[in-house]
Amino acid sequence: xxxxxFSGTIRRTTIxxxxxxxxxxxxxxxxxxxxxxxxxxxxxxxxxAAIGESWAFDTAYSARLLRRFDRDGDRRLSGEEGxxxxxxxxxxxxxxxxxxxxxxxxxxxxxLSAGAFDAQVEAGTVILTFALRPAxxxxxxxxxxxxxxxxxxxYTAAIRLAEDRPVLLRGDSHDRCKVTIAxxxxxxxxxxxxxxxxxxxxxx
Amino acid sequence: MLPEPFAYNLxxxxxxxxxxxxxxxxxxxxxxxxxxxxxxxxxxxxxxxPLSTVFSAERMLPLIGLGLLLGQSTRRLKLPALxxxxxxxxxxxxxxxxxxxxxxxxxxVAANLFLTxxxxxxxxxxxxxxxxxxxxxxxxxxxxxxxxxxxxVTLLSDPTFHSRTYLPTAFVxxxxxxxxxxxxxxxxxxxxxxxxxxxxGSWLVAIGLLYGGAHVAARQTIQPPPFxxxxxxxxxxxxxxxxxxxxxxxxxxxxxxP
Numbered sequence: 001x002x003x004x005x006f007s008g009t010i011r012r013t014t015i016x017x018x019x020x021x022x023x024x025x026x027x028x029x030x031x032x033x034x035x036x037x038x039x040x041x042x043x044x045x046x047x048x049a050a051i052g053e054s055w056a057f058d059t060a061y062s063a064r065l066l067r068r069f070d071r072d073g074d075r076r077l078s079g080e081e082g083x084x085x086x087x088x089x090x091x092x093x094x095x096x097x098x099x100x101x102x103x104x105x106x107x108x109x110x111x112l113s114a115g116a117f118d119a120q121v122e123a124g125t126v127i128l129t130f131a132l133r134p135a136x137x138x139x140x141x142x143x144x145x146x147x148x149x150x151x152x153x154x155y156t157a158a159i160r161l162a163e164d165r166p167v168l169l170r171g172d173s174h175d176r177c178k179v180t181i182a183x184x185x186x187x188x189x190x191x192x193x194x195x196x197x198x199x200x201x202x203x204x
Numbered sequence: 205m206l207p208e209p210f211a212y213n214l215x216x217x218x219x220x221x222x223x224x225x226x227x228x229x230x231x232x233x234x235x236x237x238x239x240x241x242x243x244x245x246x247x248x249x250x251x252x253x254p255l256s257t258v259f260s261a262e263r264m265l266p267l268i269g270l271g272l273l274l275g276q277s278t279r280r281l282k283l284p285a286l287x288x289x290x291x292x293x294x295x296x297x298x299x300x301x302x303x304x305x306x307x308x309x310x311x312x313v314a315a316n317l318f319l320t321x322x323x324x325x326x327x328x329x330x331x332x333x334x335x336x337x338x339x340x341x342x343x344x345x346x347x348x349x350x351x352x353x354x355x356x357v358t359l360l361s362d363p364t365f366h367s368r369t370y371l372p373t374a375f376v377x378x379x380x381x382x383x384x385x386x387x388x389x390x391x392x393x394x395x396x397x398x399x400x401x402x403x404x405g406s407w408l409v410a411i412g413l414l415y416g417g418a419h420v421a422a423r424q425t426i427q428p429p430p431f432x433x434x435x436x437x438x439x440x441x442x443x444x445x446x447x448x449x450x451x452x453x454x455x456x457x458x459x460x461x462p
Contacts, residue, residue: 030315033365036431038442042450050450054442056434061365067247092366116449122435129446153301156362158428164436168443170450189301191308191318193426 030190031158034058037150038162039199041179043171047137048146048201051112053100055128056162062126065119076121086117089128096152099159100132103147109134140173140203151196153189161197177203225387232380239373254370257361258377262321262415266354267378269328269408271385272401273343276393281340288344289351296352297359315424320357322416324350325408332405336398354378 040052057065069077069085077085093099097111112132119128138146150159161167167179184198236255243253250256257263270289277285296303304318313319327350331343358378364370389397434442 030317030360030426031428032363034428034431036434038434040440040443040446040450052443052446052450054434054446056432056442058429058432064252067249067252089365092364092368095368096366116446118445120445125432125434127434127442129443131446131449152366154360154362154366155426156366158431160431162431162434162436162442164433165441168440170440190426191301191304191314193304193308193314 030155031152033061033157035157035159036162037159038166038168039148039150040168040170041174041177041201042131043140043169043173043177044137046173047139049133049137049171051100051132051148053098053128053130053132053150055159056122057126057128059124062121062124065126066121069119075124077119077126082119083117085119085126086128086130089119090114090117090130098130098132099150099152099157101149101151104138105145106147140176142204144203146201148199148201149184149187149196151187151189151194155190155194158194159196161199167199173203177201225383229380229384229387233384236377236380251363254364254367255374255377257363258358258374258381263354263357263361263378264381265408265411266321266324266328266350267381268385269325269332269405270347270350270354271382272389272404273328273331273339273347274382275386275389276336276398276401277340277343285343285347288347292348292351293355295348296355299352300356300359303356310420311423312420312425315426316419317357317360319416319419320353320360322412322419324353324357325412326416327353329405329408329410329412332401332408335402 034057036056038054040054041048042050042052044050065085066075066077069081069088071081072078090098094114098114100112102109102112112134114130114132116131117128118130119126121127150161152159161181166181169177169179178201180200180202182198182200183195185195187198188195239255240250240253244250274282274285274289304314307313307318310319327346331339331346331350334342358374359371362370362374389401436442438444440447
């Protein structure tokens with residue numbers, strides 16, 4: 001009798017603890033953050049001088065950023081607020097190469113240096129912009145291909161190129177180059193379940 | 205038998221160590237509480253707290269299991285066990301992508317942190333079920349599995365966007381939980397405590413199986429919700445803030461990257 005009562009208590013406690021544990025898992029299911037990205041290739045003197053990135057965060061993460069950085073509560077990141085938000089994200093992503101990987105003619109390149117970080121709000125969405133610069137400008141040569149991927153290997157953030165004008169070219173040699181966007185299944189990550197997009201720049 | 209003055213000094217030294225450890229635990233707890241209050245009193249929500257995932261039931265259960273395991277181990281085994289825990293955590297972190305690839309075909313696992321939470325529960329639970337005289341043999345392989353899983357779940361349940369401070373603070377906070385539980389388990393060195401620990405171990409296994417199984421049954425995918433559609437006006441939409449900086453780029457050297 002007493003044994004049956006004891007095992008009943010154990011069973012009930014197990015179920016309560018399991019429900020408690022289950023209740024917490026939805027919050028950490030992957031991915032947590034969605035980003036629509038745009039790329040801007042900046043040409044100068046016939047060379048690729050810089051790459052601009054513009055990231056639009058999903059509404060939930062944008063709200064979270066606003067709670068943290070919008071000190072005056074006007075639902076905008078004006079002046080110092082935007083700089084502070086951008087500086088925080090920049091500092092956090094530096095050791096991850098700003099989630100940007102790139103190759104020249106299939107050779108993997110070292111992470112780019114970044115600057116000019118800024119964050120603004122458009123219709124409730126936080127937009128982060130920054131510029132990436134190679135150690136020296138890259139000469140544009142016929143048949144040279146430059147490939148960029150923006151990916152988060154731990155899949156905290158799911159990143160896709162924006163549907164509308166995902167890649168823009170600017171500067172003096174932009175009409176010599178064309179851009180292709182394609183999935184790269186050979187670079188799949190996170191258990192080979194997430195296939196990144198690659199932007200390939202080919203110049204004539 | 206030690207000479208009395210030497211034994212006295214040893215006891216005094218042990219008492220001082222205990223007091224220092226107790227103070228460390230109290231101040232650690234206060235620091236964690238202050239960190240939480242700082243977030244919620246400055247406009248943040250509880251889920252904004254970077255350690256919110258550490259202090260969830262999913263993570264606390266295996267941490268308590270690990271604390272009991274270390275607390276009830278003999279003094280001789282404590283240091284090797286600690287080395288195994290830390291080594292396995294590093295190994296798990298480094299080899300995580302291989303593990304992901306291995307289990308990815310199982311439905312539902314990727315969306316739920318590759319079941320690292322339930323695996324940590326089951327591993328520490330199994331080790332705790334064994335009677336203390338046999339535990340040393342069972343504990344070490346389970347410590348390897350459980351610690352590696354715990355490290356990976358810590359990494360994957362980062363609620364921030366790769367904040368620099370998340371991993372150090374999460375590991376310190378988890379260490380604090382393990383040490384606190386371990387200290388209590390060391391003090392409560394009674395037969396009923398040993399029995400209670402074995403019952404808790406069986407709970408951990410049951411809970412790990414229950415919610416691991418629930419994740420697999422739910423077959424949740426990692427398909428993200430719709431992406432935001434960034435607004436776009438002007439010639440270079442989304443880049444207005446950057447154009448001035450790009451225009452100020454100094455003239456390039458004559459020769460670029462060859």
